[in-house]
Amino acid sequence: MAWFKKTRQPIKADRASRMPEGLWVKCPGCSRVLYKKDLGGTLNVCPRCAHHFRIPATERLGTLLDHGRWTEHFAGLASTDPLQFVDTKPYRDRLAAARQATGLEDAVIIATGRLDGTDVVMAAMEYGFIGGSMGIVVGEKLTRAAELALEQRHPFIVVSCSGGARMMEGALSLMQMAKVSAALARLDRAGVPFISILTDPTTGGVTASFAMLGDLNIAEPRALIGFAGPRVIEQTIRQKLPEGFQRSEFLLERGMLDLIVDRREMKSTLALALRFMGAGAARRPAGNPAAPPPLPH
């Protein structure tokens, strides 16, 4: 009877937290049906349970930078498929589909703009582009962004949303971890602030490199953050993992993160952090040596 049965495609796990098309959306956190337009007013956070829906990189930049305005940099860099990689379909085709779907050349946008009046260099990763994975282009753009921040002495902020290194570029994508980290080390030596924001999900080679190297590592609530997936870890260590393992709250409790901040308060927290780090000092009136207020917990 196998031929008579209707075969169903398994529902992908990540589909639940992505914004579906249409007027209404069911919240994966509280199962409430929400009017999509209403979510726009809450930065795509459920007003009832504070579930954070995943948002595109452009929207992220729009919510964090003043007047939703920024200048994009290094937009023309595109992958050349150096390994001529083919899995279930050619990597070249995957790239073309991702470009079509997102309108971007790769999985990160580098922008300069102002955050509460302070000049910043900001990178936002796009999950819709092959799972926000880091290949040569993402690594190169992040490195150049760090160098731009160093040259201009403006704080560098990276919003991660990524499944990790891009397997279709093999070892070349793994090398980006070291390259970006080295650029961040130069930024650190020069005393230029670097803030990492980890959103759902931030995993693999991204967590294992720049996403955890911030002077401040800030996560959104309930974000999946980790290196290997829970099943791989369970099979390796042959132990059951605790509840909530690899979620922001679990990591904060164990000292892996500095703060968990609701998306609706992210901009004001960043502005406060930049002032605290001295980056926003230029905005303080001259002759006012008063220390900025402490960061919230």
Ligand SMILES: [Zn+2]
């Ligand atoms: Zn909800």
